[in-house]
Amino acid sequence: MSEKSSFDIQQIIEQVRAIVTQPVSYFQSMPKTGGFGDPVVFVAVMGAVAGVIAALFALFGSAGGLLVGVFGALIFGPLMAVLGAFIGAAVLYVIWKLMGSTEDYEVAFRCQAALAALYPVSALLGIVPYIGSIVTIAWGAWLLVEASVAVHGRQRKTAQIVFGVLAVLFIFTSLGSERASREMEARMEAMGGQFEDLEDLSPEEAGRKMGEFLKGLEEGAQTDRDQ
Template sequence: MTNLFKYGSCIFLMGIIMDYIETWKEVIQRPSDFYRRMPTTGGYNEPITFAALSYLIYWLLTALFNRGMMRGMYGYGGITEFGFSTAIITAVVALIMSIISIFIGAAILYVIYKVLGGSGTYEGTFRFISYATAVMVVSWIPFIGWIFGLYGIYLYIVGGMVVHDVSMVKSAIAVLLPIVVIILLAVIAAMFVVSSFFSAIV
């Protein structure tokens, strides 16, 4: 009975992995076709599973292959060795935070798309964001990962355009607006810190 359970579990996991790989290839290679075929309803299990696997791969590979950065992050806490177990813990914690960020990001984008005349739903927004995490699988690669990050923005724009039935220009505005706001806030905060520093020494 135990062997049968293990065999069934392996078959189940292999099925999930194979489905993930097929979906991943469709999202990366033919995003427009994928999003047009993507159901905008049907629950959150499938998109969450896909996003969870994407983020797990990203954080695990980031932790394992960028140990110098991770060791620096943990060095202050007295952790000098960044081994496989630490990488697993880091990946799991980061995975949970990443999934939470999808729910929050979907809510923000949903409101922006609605303001711009979009007709999609929150669930549809959550779904296209979740599948856009496909780029995370390769975004961890040092020096060139940012290129895939740009492609991820493109996936967001295409997904929002299809789900909310808006033009690419409006979809680009919806996707880029939060990024611009965050950058502006960061610049303002930096200017405030610099101004306070010079005021203190004058």
């Protein structure tokens, strides 16, 4: 990344290629100073690309879903990516400090920014249930191990233990969240189907169907609480 902040798409592409294909060399030669400008631009672009990919997948759904995806890609994607990078860098800064690193927050942010190269990959793998989350988290943990060794001068074994344990925790949390999200989506689709059926029923039949639906929803919620 250059000392002067600028938007250079070719430079960003080369940076992504280096992070994905040659992470060891990338972290060994990564500048530790130069300000936050270039890392922030890189993260924002990766967030926008990931959002565009999500929007393209939404194309196979409704037009409204596509519009939401495009809006998210252009506005919320970069904003959330940059905000997440600053928060993630703060967490990594503390972790590396506990591991004995003497590097400052800017170095932690630059390492965190490098992980943004995985955002488009994560968006692509998101179409594969569960596997996408596992691959993305494991890949990110591997990059953090390499950053710990090459940038922060930490022992590889120590870094593998620290980020390996964190990766396992994140994987289990992510899988649980994804499962809950998919179950909720299935329930909402079922709800939509039942509401469509109500249009062809008489008021009495529609009322009975609605009562059955609400009862089933209540029983489902009770089952979830019992589990």
